[in-house]
Amino acid sequence: MEKLLLLGQTLAFTADPFANGPDAAPEAARYDSRGGVLVEGGRIIAVAGAEALRAEHPDAQIADHGQGLILPGFVDAHMHYPQTGIVASWGKRLIDWLNGYTFPEEMRFDNPAYASDVAATTLDLALANGTTTLTSYCTIHPASVDAFFAAAAARGMRVAGGRTCMDRETAPDGLRDTAQSAYDESKALIARWHGRGRATYAITPRFSPTSTEAQLEALGALWAEHPDCLMQTHLAEQTDEIEWVMGMYPGAEDYLATYEAHGLIGERAIFGHAIHLTERETARLVETGAGIAHCPTSNTFIGSGLFDLPGLRAAGARIGLATDTGGGSSFSMLRTMAAAYEIAQLRGTALHPAQLLWLATEGSARLLHQPGIGRLVEGAEADLVVLDLASTPAISQRARRAEDIWEAVFPTIMMGDDRAVSATYVAGQKVKG
Structure with a gap:
């Protein structure tokens, strides 16, 4: 050679x-x-x-x-390739943003040709910005997962991703599955893609507000059957989201508990955002070794809040860096590092350039359990x-x-x-x- x-x-x-x-x-x-x-x-x-x-x-x-x-190469620990077409859409809170922009766009991914085109565009934009690995949510359509992994394989990229699962009525018609179909289709996709070439499968409940307890239970069981897969979801992104979750799960101690109750926590879990955590949630994330994907451009763009990177790192949390495209407003991990610096400044800590570069490379690679990259x-x-x-x-x-x-x-x-x-x-x- x-x-x-x-x-x-x-x-x-x-x-x-x-x-x-x-x-x-x-x-x-x-x-x-x-x-x-x-x-x-x-x-x-x-x-x-x-x-x-x-x-x-x-x-x-x-x-x-x-x-x-x-x-x-930069490692993006949390993004949504199906949202590439709606990146930098004007102004709404999380729930409005999902209903107004995200869900209508994701419905288009029942078309395999459309999914393939967007997957190719996303990965080419990532490579142009120096990002060689990314971890993406797909849509409920298996073809969206096939398109993502196929596009990555064509470029030789190491990526992680998975079929997004949503079975509550909070998800619109056309993007709603069932606990059983989420389990069955995710299992089939694991068999098709996980460990093939440079692909890693991530079991992907979107978040507790769009999954019933039955679906979370099914996905927890699937993860127990395939513990070498990743599990990715969202946690404590906005205060009104937390209120929404607690209204749906009145018996839960906090947001994280809605996942814990169904086996959806562990060292191969990646929780996106985690801005508004309770002391118990922080302690459990540290205790279990779960990872947190810090998405600073998204946090400011959607008005979610100021992630406590200094405090969580001091507590021992495992943290990587992510664009969260398209809630995040840039495909660039350089811009993402800049936003992380600015948010930490507002938290009273000036991050050193070494810390920022490490988060965007080895720190994110550790969340993916990929010691060979970053x-x-x-x-x-x-x-x-x-x-x-x-x-x-x-x-x-x-x-x-x-x-x-x-x-x-x-x-x-x-x-x-x-x-x-x-x-x-x-x-x-x-x-x-």
């Missing part, structure tokens, strides 16, 4: 930059101003200085990215992004003043977009740039 040697600046994490606070965050990273990443057979086989790798592997094909910053280390899968740290005049003039790599990369985090992504590699193959 042919070797490929990528040259540029390299930044690799050796530890969790949240472990000892923002001031110590740089100590969790290893930076090389002229580094190299050697790739063969879709995997990283070495990360070292550029000249050393050149000397040791004179037969390698060279891709010299100059001053480009080579990082692991890391710039020997043996990892060669999903990579190369950032141009001078992609616009505004970014360039600020970066020129930088005294270290963190000052150089932070303007790109705060002001960058797809123009800052000079190259994207999936399993060692260049797909942009």
Whole structure:
């Protein structure tokens, strides 16, 4: 197999930059101003200085990215590919947004051709923004799941996703299933896709307001039968949503308890949002090892609230970063990192650039239980992004003043977009740039 040697600046994490606070965050990273990443057979086989790798592997094909910053590809831990067409729709609260925009659009996914077209568009937009892995909700239509995984397979991408299940009357006609059909069709999709190539299946009740207890019970049983699958759903996104849930489940102690009662909590669970948690919910998420997908652009765009990233990390919660497209207003994980920084500032904490980059790579990969992605280390899968740290005049003039790599990369985090992504590699193959 042919070797490929990528040259540029390299930044690799050796530890969790949240472990000892923002001031110590740089100590969790290893930076090389002229580094190299050697790739063969879709995997990283070495990360070292550029000249050393050149000397040791004179037969390698060279891709010299100059001053480009080579990082692991971004990992989006929570999004909705069927909402690509309605991204950045004007102004409503969550429940109105679902009824006014989301549900009408998702009804269109009973058409396999339409689903395939949107899946292709979504994944191409992700790759253009340096996102090499994403975790998506599909719709209740099995064809929407097939379209998503097929589009990812055609691009060689590692992804996770699943059929969204909704059997309550709160879901409209045309998007409502039953407890039995949710179980049966999800089980068939697991058999068809889970573990095939780079695909991971995620059992997907949309959230408690659109699933009966019978459906949650059925999906909990399915997860018990397939514990290596992920389970994804929503939790405590808005205060009026919580009131809605508690009105439907009057015997539940809190929102999280509506999932716990049916076995829908554990270390392979990913709960989207989790903004308005009780102390008990926080403790249970930490105790069970469940993951939380922080969706900052969505939280501000829909007016949900300010996620307590500093407090939850201090409590020991596992957190990744996500666009939540289309409730989120951007496909860019750079923009998502910027929004996470801004929300943390409003919470009284200035996140370090190392923490933001880690959340968008290894932190999110940990939620997916995929140690082979999100890391710039020997043996990892060669999903990579190369950032141009001078992609616009505004970014360039600020970066020129930088005294270290963190000052150089932070303007790109705060002001960058797809123009800052000079190259994207999936399993060692260049797909942009």
